[in-house]
Amino acid sequence: MKPTDISDPEYFHKVVDCQYACPAHTPVPEYIRLIAEGKYTEAYMINWDSNVFPGILGRTCDRPCEPACRRGRIDEEPVAICRLKRVAADNRGDVEPLMPQGPFKPNGKKVALIGAGPASLTVARDLAPLGYEIHLFDEQFKGGGFMLSQIPAFRLPERVLDEEVNYILDLGIHTHFKHYVSSLKDVLEQDYEAVFVGTGAPRGRELKIPGREEGDANIHIGINWLGSVAFEHTSKIGKTVIVLGGGNTAMDCCRTARRLGGEDVKVIVRSPYQTMKASPWEKEDAQHEDIPIIDNHVPKSFVVENGRLKGVTFEKVEAKYDEARKRSLVPTGEPEVFYPADDVLVAIGQENAFPWIERNIGLDFDKWEMPVVDKTTFQSTHPKVFFGGDAAFGPENVITAVAHGHQAAVSIDLLCHKKNLLTERLHPMVNLVSQKMGIHEWAYDSEIDEYDRLVVPQAPKTKTLVNRKQEVELGFDPLAGYEEAKRCLNCDVQTVFNAPKCIECDACVDICPTACITFTANEEEPELRQHTKVPALNLTQDLYVSETLPQTKRIMVKDEDVCLHCGLCAERCPTAAWDMQAFWYNVTKAGEVKFGPTMIGNMVQITRNGNGATP
Amino acid sequence: MTYVRSTFRHPALPKNDLGYTVDYYEGSLSTLCAGCGHDSINAAIVEACWELNIEPHKVAKLSGIGCSSKSPAYFLSNSHGFNSVHGRMPSVATGANLANRDLIYFGVSGDGDTASIGMGQFVHVVRRNLNMVYLVMNNGCYGLTKGQDSATADAGSKSKAGSVNLFEAIDLASLAIELGATFVGQSFSGDKEQLIPLLKAAMKHKGFAMLNVISPCVTFNNNPGSTKSYDYVREHVEITGTMDFAPMMKEITASYEAGSINDLTMHDGSIIRLHKLAKDWDPFDPNSAMNAIHHAKRKGEILTGLLYMDQDSIELHEMLKTNEKPLNLLSKFQLCPGSETLAKINAGLR
Ligand SMILES: Cc1cc2nc3c(=O)[nH]c(=O)nc-3n(C[C@H](O)[C@H](O)[C@H](O)COP(=O)(O)OP(=O)(O)OC[C@H]3O[C@@H](n4cnc5c(N)ncnc54)[C@H](O)[C@@H]3O)c2cc1C
Ligand SMILES: Cc1ncc(C[n+]2csc(CCOP(=O)(O)OP(=O)(O)O)c2C)c(N)n1
Ligand code: SF4
Ligand code: SF4
Ligand code: SF4
Ligand SMILES: [Mg+2]
Numbered sequence: 001m002k003p004t005d006i007s008d009p010e011y012f013h014k015v016v017d018c019q020y021a022c023p024a025h026t027p028v029p030e031y032i033r034l035i036a037e038g039k040y041t042e043a044y045m046i047n048w049d050s051n052v053f054p055g056i057l058g059r060t061c062d063r064p065c066e067p068a069c070r071r072g073r074i075d076e077e078p079v080a081i082c083r084l085k086r087v088a089a090d091n092r093g094d095v096e097p098l099m100p101q102g103p104f105k106p107n108g109k110k111v112a113l114i115g116a117g118p119a120s121l122t123v124a125r126d127l128a129p130l131g132y133e134i135h136l137f138d139e140q141f142k143g144g145g146f147m148l149s150q151i152p153a154f155r156l157p158e159r160v161l162d163e164e165v166n167y168i169l170d171l172g173i174h175t176h177f178k179h180y181v182s183s184l185k186d187v188l189e190q191d192y193e194a195v196f197v198g199t200g201a202p203r204g205r206e207l208k209i210p211g212r213e214e215g216d217a218n219i220h221i222g223i224n225w226l227g228s229v230a231f232e233h234t235s236k237i238g239k240t241v242i243v244l245g246g247g248n249t250a251m252d253c254c255r256t257a258r259r260l261g262g263e264d265v266k267v268i269v270r271s272p273y274q275t276m277k278a279s280p281w282e283k284e285d286a287q288h289e290d291i292p293i294i295d296n297h298v299p300k301s302f303v304v305e306n307g308r309l310k311g312v313t314f315e316k317v318e319a320k321y322d323e324a325r326k327r328s329l330v331p332t333g334e335p336e337v338f339y340p341a342d343d344v345l346v347a348i349g350q351e352n353a354f355p356w357i358e359r360n361i362g363l364d365f366d367k368w369e370m371p372v373v374d375k376t377t378f379q380s381t382h383p384k385v386f387f388g389g390d391a392a393f394g395p396e397n398v399i400t401a402v403a404h405g406h407q408a409a410v411s412i413d414l415l416c417h418k419k420n421l422l423t424e425r426l427h428p429m430v431n432l433v434s435q436k437m438g439i440h441e442w443a444y445d446s447e448i449d450e451y452d453r454l455v456v457p458q459a460p461k462t463k464t465l466v467n468r469k470q471e472v473e474l475g476f477d478p479l480a481g482y483e484e485a486k487r488c489l490n491c492d493v494q495t496v497f498n499a500p501k502c503i504e505c506d507a508c509v510d511i512c513p514t515a516c517i518t519f520t521a522n523e524e525e526p527e528l529r530q531h532t533k534v535p536a537l538n539l540t541q542d543l544y545v546s547e548t549l550p551q552t553k554r555i556m557v558k559d560e561d562v563c564l565h566c567g568l569c570a571e572r573c574p575t576a577a578w579d580m581q582a583f584w585y586n587v588t589k590a591g592e593v594k595f596g597p598t599m600i601g602n603m604v605q606i607t608r609n610g611n612g613a614t615p
Numbered sequence: 616m617t618y619v620r621s622t623f624r625h626p627a628l629p630k631n632d633l634g635y636t637v638d639y640y641e642g643s644l645s646t647l648c649a650g651c652g653h654d655s656i657n658a659a660i661v662e663a664c665w666e667l668n669i670e671p672h673k674v675a676k677l678s679g680i681g682c683s684s685k686s687p688a689y690f691l692s693n694s695h696g697f698n699s700v701h702g703r704m705p706s707v708a709t710g711a712n713l714a715n716r717d718l719i720y721f722g723v724s725g726d727g728d729t730a731s732i733g734m735g736q737f738v739h740v741v742r743r744n745l746n747m748v749y750l751v752m753n754n755g756c757y758g759l760t761k762g763q764d765s766a767t768a769d770a771g772s773k774s775k776a777g778s779v780n781l782f783e784a785i786d787l788a789s790l791a792i793e794l795g796a797t798f799v800g801q802s803f804s805g806d807k808e809q810l811i812p813l814l815k816a817a818m819k820h821k822g823f824a825m826l827n828v829i830s831p832c833v834t835f836n837n838n839p840g841s842t843k844s845y846d847y848v849r850e851h852v853e854i855t856g857t858m859d860f861a862p863m864m865k866e867i868t869a870s871y872e873a874g875s876i877n878d879l880t881m882h883d884g885s886i887i888r889l890h891k892l893a894k895d896w897d898p899f900d901p902n903s904a905m906n907a908i909h910h911a912k913r914k915g916e917i918l919t920g921l922l923y924m925d926q927d928s929i930e931l932h933e934m935l936k937t938n939e940k941p942l943n944l945l946s947k948f949q950l951c952p953g954s955e956t957l958a959k960i961n962a963g964l965r
Contacts, residue, residue: 232834
């Protein structure tokens with residue numbers, strides 16, 4: 001293999017599993033260390049810079065970082081990254097002075113943002129300090145998008161949502177609420193330099209089976225129903241409720257139904273339990289609220305008698321896989337089963353809909369009626385129109401919407417400065433700094449704590465099920481937050497190898513607890529992967545390969561897979577051929593961000609000095 | 616500050632026939648200098664014992680005094696151990712072995728512990744062919760007392776402070792052969808590929824197995840001009856051959872050029888397959904082995920590998936025709952048969 005090019009920031013970026021998996025590439029280990037130090041405000045700001053909604057995401061994020069977390073490959077469970085974010089948010093001090101301080105010197109350019117969900121709000125936050133005049137449109141009476149209308153208050157208190165939305169609106173955003181945009185053409189005819197479409201995927205999928213129309217009064221589309229609960233148009237549901245679907249929307253529907261009078265609430269889903277779309281923790285929370293999940297049942301018809309819904313019939317199926325591992329749900333041949341219901345909530349998916357976008361304005365749609373959007377720039381085929389969040393590529397989640405928002409803001413800023421959206425995009429900001437303080441001393445806490453993941457305490461059901469707005473999770477207290485933070489392996493503190501210094505004493509090989517390091521003859525990657533101390537079979541994890549070593553002409557190969565970042569290799573190395581170096585990777589956002597991570601400069605101040613931002 | 620090694624291990628560590636992963640054979644965290652050759656040998660011992668499916672409680676670790684002699688603390692935490700007095704490990708080993716012949720005796724010594732203060736005990740344990748492994752971690756100096764020249768330092772070798780050693784070195788390998796050792800190997804801490812099979816064979820050998828392993832003292836004797844530094848040793852090693860060790864009944868699959876292979880069957884049926892590289896050397900002839908060592912030395916080279924082995928070795932218990940059972944399995948009456956029996960013995964001696 002060729003020696004690894006560690007000057008390519010993507011190499012070490014990938015080693016920081018959580019940050020790499022986070023769509024917005026939040027510097028996770030950095031903020032976790034700050035939490036352990038009790039520096040909640042700084043931890044909050046690191047998050048705020050990357051993901052804009054730390055308090056919201058600390059409660060609701062889909063947390064793609066956690067399945068990626070290295071700890072999960074070594075210990076039983078990953079670090080509770082998401083809930084640690086909430087610890088930072090719950091315990092933060094006064095953060096507003098650390099945020100960009102308006103009024104900002106106008107740069108004379110106007111941008112329209114359609115929809116006030118997380119995607120648009122991110123664009124607003126990134127562009128406002130640069131002097132843009134931002135106009136934000138939403139048909140609802142306030143900002144938040146689906147975070148307001150869909151995510152139930154027992155998971156996300158309105159206070160938390162409003163606070164973080166207002167940080168952005170307070171940057172001097174011109175809001176146009178209760179304003180449905182019915183024509184993009186009209187918007188484009190005004191004097192906006194750019195238009196960002198963050199209108200989400202607002203349409204719930206229908207279930208067209210017999211009885212649907214007759215039973216309509218008691219059959220509700222999940223997201224519409226959740227919206228009407230959130231906006232307090234609906235406050236009751238029947239005693240017996242069936243929720244159809246197996247995603248997170250289904251979980252929110254059933255749990256909300258339990259709070260609105262549903263006593264016998266069931267989730268009935270087509271696919272097997274294990275392959276349901278809902279996150280494991282959402283399923284657990286539903287079951288904890290006495291909601292059974294019945295899998296392998298396909299709804300066949302709504303049973304309506306005398307104009308009143310009685311229930312639903314189902315066909316039992318089982319999942320079969322063909323050679324290509326493609327799944328089909330095959331009927332078992334058993335008789336259909338009937339489940340009674342007063343109300344049914346249909347939560348079987350969401351769709352995009354753009355009835356308000358004219359098809360003759362140079363903005364192309366594909367055969368699935370989705371806009372054609374560039375994956376890097378988020379520009380549509382209309383040069384002034386950008387898409388992000390669920391509107392861009394279909395329903396995802398809040399953190400993805402944020403990541404899109406940052407990139408769209410970069411593009412809009414480039415466009416407004418007549419720069420090329422691709423070639424003049426700035427690379428991420430990176431830094432690599434040695435943590436060595438002495439033979440056995442590092443600037444980070446390198447000792448590995450070995451206890452299990454902590455469980456987030458919950459309010460008792462006697463409280464939560466009677467009050468739709470009572471938050472279920474109570475969050476970690478600071479001590480639990482500290483302990484959980486200590487489980488983080490500091491994967492951003494990189495093992496950096498300097499081949500010319502190595503005398504091949506084997507000390508690093510022998511001390512490494514997890515057998516990461518091997519000295520061997522160079523070969524091609526597949527062979528090398530077989531010849532590491534323990535075969536390196538996790539292909540998603542890279543091999544770090546050195547140049548030829550001075551004494552034996554072998555190479556050093558490190559399998560990054562289960563490295564604990566404990567620093568023992570570097571402590572044991574007599575020649576400092578290994579060093580532990582903190583790696584800082586920050587996605588470029590619109591304007592120039594000027595602040596240092598604490599490990600390097602001990603200051604966290606987010607200032608943006610593009611055109612007109614005053615630090 | 617870290618003096619703690621995580622107990623997390625690679626989740627895919629293989630298990631040996633006893634169902635143990637290699638960490639079951641580890642010791643406590645080493646306090647030797649970072650990069651010390653001794654630590655690398657310790658890791659090789661851990662690996663060899665794991666691969667040999669040795670039950671750790673069947674091993675007794677014995678040592679004298681020195682950095683090398685501290686080593687037994689850093690492997691096989693689940694074994695027995697006795698850290699004795701400087702140079703006195705052989706007598707403790709002899710006593711223990713006579714009392715319980717069922718254990719594997721693993722002695723660790725240094726060049727100071729063996730070739731200076733312990734020379735008297737060393738020569739006698741060799742000539743008695745005590746069934747044990749006697750491993751010298753040879754760094755050419757007294758590491759623990761800050762690097763004075765030892766009796767194995769080569770004449771002309773330069774110390775860290777710049778002084779040149781005036782005296783001839785004692786060659787422990789040829790001395791051991793001379794004194795009747797029945798298994799003599801030489802190796803280098805930085806070559807685990809050679810060292811691990813050699814350790815396995817030494818542990819399987821019946822009789823006195825001496826391993827002289829060059830093990831650089833990274834702190835006091837790894838300087839330019841030293842003949843025991845990592846780079847000097849790597850440049851001057853001459854490998855007599857490579858070897859594989861196969862436990863009983865398992866076939867050796869490695870294939871070598873015909874004509875240069877020797878299969879040595881150990882007393883328990885396991886096999887060492889020796890692939891000879893050096894010419895003019897017969898590992899079963901003590902004179903030939905000594906010649907080869909001296910010849911290499913004249914060329915300024917260090918001969919490594921299995922140098923000599925007596926396949927018909929008769930160890931001390933066999934010579935003395937001692938009881939087959941260890942003393943701890945004998946009854947009180949067998950151990951102390953009473954004054955009547957004593958009187959009979961005494962009468963027989965009159
Ligand atoms: C029930 C449910 C629960 C969810 N739970 C989570 C969760 O726990 N965690 C998570 O990460 N994600 C969750 N999601 C997904 C998440 O809410 C969305 O992915 C995310 O909000 C998308 O953000 P966005 O900015 O693209 O648009 P949205 O948040 O969808 O906001 C779009 C906004 O645009 C407005 N709008 C649309 N068209 C127009 C128009 N023509 N004129 C004016 N305004 C318009 C809408 O009123 C809406 O306010 C959930 C989704 C649902 C349905
Ligand atoms: C009876 C006695 N004399 C002297 C000493 C001092 N002493 C301790 S270790 C040592 C030399 C050890 O050298 P070596 O056996 O080569 O071990 P190394 O530290 O080099 O591994 C000496 C002389 C002692 N501990 N006991
Ligand atoms: S930091 Fe070094 S010693 Fe620790 S697990 Fe990683 S490679 Fe091994
Ligand atoms: S500890 Fe240092 S000098 Fe020794 S082998 Fe490892 S990298 Fe090389
Ligand atoms: S002094 Fe020398 S022999 Fe002793 S531990 Fe240090 S390097 Fe090893
Ligand atoms: Mg010594």
